[in-house]
Amino acid sequence: MNAIEIRNLSKSFRGMYAVNHLNMTVPVGSIYGFIGENGSGKSTTEKLICGHLVPDGGEIKLFGRDYTDAGVRVRVGALIENAGCFPGSSVYQNLMMQAINLGIENPDEEINRVLKIVRMEDSATIKFKSCSLGMKQRIGIAMALLGDPALLILDEPINGLDTDGMRIMREILVDITKTYGCTVLISSHILGELEKIATHYGIIRQGRMIQELSAKEMEARARVFTSLKTEDMQAAEKVLKEKFKSVRSEDGYVRVYDVDDTEEIVEYLYQRGHVVSEIKKNKIGLEEYYIELMSKKENEDYANA
Ligand SMILES: Nc1ncnc2c1ncn2[C@@H]1O[C@H](COP(=O)(O)OP(=O)(O)O)[C@@H](O)[C@H]1O
Numbered sequence: 001m002n003a004i005e006i007r008n009l010s011k012s013f014r015g016m017y018a019v020n021h022l023n024m025t026v027p028v029g030s031i032y033g034f035i036g037e038n039g040s041g042k043s044t045t046e047k048l049i050c051g052h053l054v055p056d057g058g059e060i061k062l063f064g065r066d067y068t069d070a071g072v073r074v075r076v077g078a079l080i081e082n083a084g085c086f087p088g089s090s091v092y093q094n095l096m097m098q099a100i101n102l103g104i105e106n107p108d109e110e111i112n113r114v115l116k117i118v119r120m121e122d123s124a125t126i127k128f129k130s131c132s133l134g135m136k137q138r139i140g141i142a143m144a145l146l147g148d149p150a151l152l153i154l155d156e157p158i159n160g161l162d163t164d165g166m167r168i169m170r171e172i173l174v175d176i177t178k179t180y181g182c183t184v185l186i187s188s189h190i191l192g193e194l195e196k197i198a199t200h201y202g203i204i205r206q207g208r209m210i211q212e213l214s215a216k217e218m219e220a221r222a223r224v225f226t227s228l229k230t231e232d233m234q235a236a237e238k239v240l241k242e243k244f245k246s247v248r249s250e251d252g253y254v255r256v257y258d259v260d261d262t263e264e265i266v267e268y269l270y271q272r273g274h275v276v277s278e279i280k281k282n283k284i285g286l287e288e289y290y291i292e293l294m295s296k297k298e299n300e301d302y303a304n305a
């Protein structure tokens with residue numbers, strides 16, 4: 001079953017598509033990384049799913065039911081933009097106000113439950129305005145977790161966090177999916193971080209979904225390359241280009257793409273007077289995969305124009 005299934009979803013502002021006949025499939029239990037440059041339509045899509053905006057057309061299903069179904073709406077928690085907290089009130093008081101708004105039974109118990117998930121059980125009495133950015137983001141997540149949602153929608157929750165803040169956030173998100181069986185849709189442009197936790201990706205460009213794939217599929221599709229150093233790198237690069245299709249310099253190494261056998265490369269260079277001093281085999285990460293996909297798309301657009 002899918003937590004989210006979107007077909008042909010569109011939303012325009014002043015005659016311009018923000019979301020343009022978008023399709024999206026988010027499997028239950030996944031951490032779905034929603035990727036795209038600024039203005040590509042991520043937040044608009046998330047607001048549509050949450051019912052904060054009304055679509056021009058298309059279909060949104062959550063857990064197999066229409067997204068307006070009241071029974072399914074209560075299973076969705078979201079943090080889009082900020083949590084809307086009162087700065088002078090404590091973390092606990094803010095959560096209590098929200099819990100009461102939601103009509104949650106045993107609010108105290110529920111607040112303690114969500115505080116524990118976001119690792120803030122010892123910070124309940126701190127005023128919201130005294131919290132760090134990382135804590136504020138976690139309070140936002142705690143708010144969204146009230147009522148035990150089956151689907152959590154987060155808009156750029158790791159923006160602006162330091163390394164430690166990002167690590168805690170990562171642990172929390174994995175915990176939410178693994179321990180609580182919640183599905184997480186998370187938009188982010190910090191691909192290196194996303195890559196550490198996402199099980200699926202959706203890549204959006206100009207309001208359209210241009211590719212959806214699982215982390216496994218990405219792993220399988222990601223090109224392998226060999227990075228190496230020699231005494232005269234420029235000459236080595238030139239020689240390699242005569243035999244191998246895809247060769248270029250990057251980060252102080254010559255890279256040879258899509259060749260499995262590193263021995264073949266070393267031997268080939270050796271026979272032409274270049275001794276390899278350092279060599280390592282790599283796979284391109286999400287960041288490079290994304291950049292390559294985008295440049296391919298741009299070339300296509302250019303060709304079709
Ligand atoms: N309320 C709005 N009114 C007018 N235009 C909007 C509004 N919200 C978003 N847009 C436009 O829709 C496009 C997509 O925006 P958004 O969904 O915020 O992208 P992202 O979250 O990927 O950065 C942008 O061109 C943005 O300017």
Ligand SMILES: [Mg+2]
Pocket residue numbers: 042043044155
């Ligand atoms: Mg946005």
